Amino acid sequence: MTVATTSRAATLERAVQAIGERSYWSAFPEHPKAYGEDAPGAGEEAFNDLLGEPFAIDGASGDFIDVAETSPFGIELGITYPASDVDTVIAAAANAMGPWGRLSVDKRADVCIEILETLSDASFQMAHAVMHTTGQSFLMAFQAGGPHALDRALEAVAYTYREIKRLPEPLTWEKPQGSRDPLVIEKSWITRPRGVAVLIGVSTFPTWNGYPGIFASLAAGNPVIVKPHPATILPLALLVRIARTVLTERGLDPNIVQLVVDTPDAPVAKELVMRDEIGIVDYTGGSAFGRWLEQNATHAEVYTEKAGVNSVILDSAADLGAVFRNLSVSMTMYSGQMCTTPQNIFIPETGVDVAGEIVSYEDAAAGFTSAIGALLGDDARAAAILGAIKGTDALVRLKDAAQLGTVLLESREVDNEEFPDAVVRTPVVVEVDGNSGLFANEMFGPIIFVVRTASTDESIRLAKESARANGAITWLAYTDSDQIRDAIIDAAVDAGVSIAFNLTGGLFVNQSAAYSDFHVTGGNPAGNASLTDPAFVARRFVTIGVRTEP
Amino acid sequence: MTVATTSRAATLERAVQAIGERSYWSAFPEHPKAYGEDAPGAGEEAFNDLLGEPFAIDGASGDFIDVAETSPFGIELGITYPASDVDTVIAAAANAMGPWGRLSVDKRADVCIEILETLSDASFQMAHAVMHTTGQSFLMAFQAGGPHALDRALEAVAYTYREIKRLPEPLTWEKPQGSRDPLVIEKSWITRPRGVAVLIGVSTFPTWNGYPGIFASLAAGNPVIVKPHPATILPLALLVRIARTVLTERGLDPNIVQLVVDTPDAPVAKELVMRDEIGIVDYTGGSAFGRWLEQNATHAEVYTEKAGVNSVILDSAADLGAVFRNLSVSMTMYSGQMCTTPQNIFIPETGVDVAGEIVSYEDAAAGFTSAIGALLGDDARAAAILGAIKGTDALVRLKDAAQLGTVLLESREVDNEEFPDAVVRTPVVVEVDGNSGLFANEMFGPIIFVVRTASTDESIRLAKESARANGAITWLAYTDSDQIRDAIIDAAVDAGVSIAFNLTGGLFVNQSAAYSDFHVTGGNPAGNASLTDPAFVARRFVTIGVRTEP
Secondary structure (H helix, E strand, O other): OHHHHHHHHHHHHHHHHHHHHOOOOOOOOOOHHHHOOOHHHHHHHHHHHHOOOEOOOOOOOOOEEOOOOOOOOOOOOOOEEEOOOHHHHHHHHHHHHHHHHHOOHHHHHHHHHHHHHHHHHOHHHHHHHHHHHHOOOHHHHHHHHOHHHHHHHHHHHHHHHHHHHOOOOOEEEEEEEOOEEEEEEEEEEEEEEOOEEEEEOOOOOHHHHHHHHHHHHHHOOOOEEEEOEOOEOHHHHHHHHHHHHHHHHOOOOHHHEEEOOOEOOEOOHHHHHOOOOEEEEEEEOOHHHHHHHHHHOOOOEEEEEOOOOEEEEEOEEOOHHHHHHHHHHHOOHHHHOOOOOEEEEEEEOOOEEEOOEEEOHHHHHHHHHHHHHHHOOOHHHHHHHHOOOOOOHHHHHHHHHOOOOEEEEOOOEOOOOOOOOOOOEOOEEEEEEHHHOOOOOOOOOOEEEEEEEOOHHHHHHHHHHHHHHHOOOEEEEEOOOHHHHHHHHHHHHHHOOEEEEOOOOOOOOOOOOOOOOOOOOOOEOOEOOOOOOHHHHOOOEEEEEEEEOO | OHHHHHHHHHHHHHHHHHHHHOOOOOOOOOOHHHHOOOHHHHHHHHHHHHOOOEOOOOOOOOOEEOOOOOOOOOOOOOOEEEOOOHHHHHHHHHHHHHHHHHOOHHHHHHHHHHHHHHHHHOHHHHHHHHHHHHOOOHHHHHHHHOHHHHHHHHHHHHHHHHHHHOOOOOEEEEEEEOOEEEEEEEEEEEEEEOOEEEEEOOOOOHHHHHHHHHHHHHHOOOOEEEEOEOOEOHHHHHHHHHHHHHHHHOOOOHHHEEEOOOEOOEOOHHHHHOOOOEEEEEEEOOHHHHHHHHHHOOOOEEEEEOOOOEEEEEOEEOOHHHHHHHHHHHOOHHHHOOOOOEEEEEEEOOOEEEOOEEEOHHHHHHHHHHHHHHHOOOHHHHHHHHOOOOOOHHHHHHHHHOOOOEEEEOOOEOOOOOOOOOOOEOOEEEEEEHHHOOOOOOOOOOEEEEEEEOOHHHHHHHHHHHHHHHOOOEEEEEOOOHHHHHHHHHHHHHHOOEEEEOOOOOOOOOOOOOOOOOOOOOOEOOEOOOOOOHHHHOOOEEEEEEEEOO
16 A cells, blocks of 8 residues: 555656646557456456446445436447435535545545556447447547546646646745844645536547546545436446545445446536535536526536637648548547537638648548548448437438538448447538538537638638637648738637647547646636646635644 | 846746745835835836826826826825726727737737836835825835735736647647558647636726736736726725836737726716626625626636735734734734635633633633734834725724724724824724624724634634635634644635744735735635636636647
8 A cells, every 4th residue: 555655656746747748648558458468358248247237336325316328339239327406415515525635635636646557458349338328439448448548637636636736845034134133933834625626528539538527526635416417327437436436445434435426317517506505516518507507506616628629721732642541630630529529621612722732622621531531431440430329300301401502522320240230431521612601510420511601711711600609629721821820810819729730640620638728728618628628627626724823 | 128028938937837836936125215216206106197187098098087086195186097998998808819819828928028127117106006096105115005906917818828828839630540541630729718708896906916917817818908996096096007017118009908997976887897798707806796706607718816804813822922023913903904814813711722722712802902002002113003094984893893893992083293184093892792793794994803702723723614604715723732723724625724833923814925825725715716727817818729630
């Protein structure tokens, strides 16, 4: 145990270094092979054992409820979850807060990292849980749902730890009084948790989007009530069970982390967050409920990631083939169901300068479309890239989008050999005019707009307007011109959107690296869940000053 | 100029050191004599020159409006201020934001510090302006309105500077890819202002409470619209004029700082803050409007200092005389019109242990009351301590309070020889029972409750309940017992109130030291204006990531 604590302290120290430097680092291996030969099979078995059974949690109520959890891959989940009651859960959380909040941040961080390590050991089980609830391909579910999410969680612990540790040790404050004796006061500072935290999970990336808020709150001393999305429960239920096991083994109150499961027919999020005891709400999901939280849960600190319309600005490039290879992946992986997926590609009708030669708008649009067609031409490869579609709304949008302009590439159904009931569609590529405004709202799912603009200036303006009006998390631009690069950076700054340039290699704009890339900026309606920066953690605790006359 | 910039950079560096160490430091001398022999006369003359005249501001509209500004010392102010129009002011601020936000934080901090230095040169003029609008005694107006406010402002600049400077310089991010070439991405980060900031001033400490938000916003790149309290305009009008002069001399847009003056009949704060362009609101004042802001200005970051009920817990002491000497000053200075003034003193009916002997409740209450009576017995000294009463509401409360319990000491009118029309009252001391709950709301002004409790445990419980229900900024406790000290600290932590122990010397609980003491904790309904900590500044800017494939 001592050795392990030392190792966890070293991990924390390294994470604190990483958030300061922001260069590459990771604590959790993203290559499945790093977990040993037996891990894949054991993890799959552990997942299969969960199917069709009540999901037992020590200390939770003995009743179980049927839920609306679904698998986009079409398998029957059939898991029931402990029934809970808002009053009981909040009372238990409030009760757990005192002792947890009074532990040192070192101790709390140590517990948090032990939870993360235990989750890491369960990475294969978690991968299947994420895959079968979200529709992500196995590799994405493994990486984004496991190690990448754990890195984001550790990052949140490191930020919280660093903020609390910035307070000085107790000191003697001595103010000169001219010829008289100085004023001498002993001073110290105590931090305490803000209040019970609620995490409202998302259906697509429950762990990656959920862990940072959960672990920042925990490290700051706040008990956390985890309320998963009603259609994607299992991944966060696993987190809660593992967290409670670690807490119990440490002799701590397991109710520091609790699960509340609800159904679309009887949602509990509003009731939960509007209780006086709630001090923090973390939310990822649609804009309407995000705005409701921001406008109504004003007694709590609210961190949100809502919808966004991400853009690609195509101005000029050295190699258009390389551009389209990169874009065809980033715009199709997981069927556009990432909050960082580009939806719109703006191409000027004056064409694209490619190494000094102009490629016409039509040829550029055709090249982009055929790159997507080629990438997804083979069903096996398409299924691996696209994953499956979560929820039926995206299918409705897919149909609607085709009516908005000229269809450059039709969506088609893709067979998934392993999971014949999987819902898999290639994206529709629709051409619309820059003046139409039809692309300015988020159309979450496998929908891509090629937007014909008068010029790159207009492309920039349209990307900026849609980001300011409807939010955006990422932009990707291709240009060889320093002047245009500067103009795009200016627009990105105004629009509050992070920007990537000229990605043609192995990095995709969708990817956001822990310890290095900030997520949502807070500068537009997409929300403020930076995952993580000082603003994401600084209000999760309160500082009390103690002054004593000696 | 170069020399001055270097000196300002050194000042900033020293301030950054101070907020890290939190030991005593000050950049602006609090002793009037430090400003030279001519300063007092010149400052008074500069103040007198303002009286009865339009307060001209370069670049403001040429129209002036009559206002409801009043002097508690009874002098005729008769100053008119530039009329303004919300649309015009917001447009000018939005227009100023781009270039100001794009300056480096070093440049912005340098400008901020030059404004502070120019304000410091005007400290005597400001002292008269603060005195005659707020009712503070001259010395308090000089110190709290001048150097102490300037230190708080510099502290806010230092926090903002430190936060923005935590971002690393541009770097190359390199992620290993096993046997393949690593992923290499150039990364940099750009901060931008959140949006136009609005400062809504308070009538009692317009500069001390106003500067931190103003200067944190400015340092982060946000233009600031300053809307003073309709009854206390001049001090913040002086700030705006000086800031604009410095900005203009630097070749910058003076509309980075603008003044909006309103009247009680035509208030503009709601219209102002609800505009989309507003990203930040700083507010000090009554709870009702503070809550309205928190619940309605949800598009902006809102920092508030609202009402609070501060408590003294008297358990045991070595020297009761010394206790009462300290308390009689802290509970009467500026007639209880400080947000940190204790209102309630809880004394157990079982008496107070004084160096091993029990002093009965009655004797303790009488000793406290007579210490106040003695301190304020002489009109000249009373006038110097009490200052004058701002607004008529406090006089109504003073009358009402006497009906709530047994009056231990009646309020009386005090003559101020220099200003015969000054409104000066000694505080009423009213005894109420712990069970009555009559002391649990803020009664701002010269009102003191002696609360008779069953025990120190009950004193602690009542102080905690009133803080949690109605807010509190400071507690002061007297105890020789480590066990009771721990219980009080526990309660203070739960209640989110900073706590001082056993003050009998030259420090009064009302005083909050820049660079060392946090102000409002955010842990109870008194608000969250810490003035200053990282949470107070971290959301005043937005960080945009720029990634480039090399």
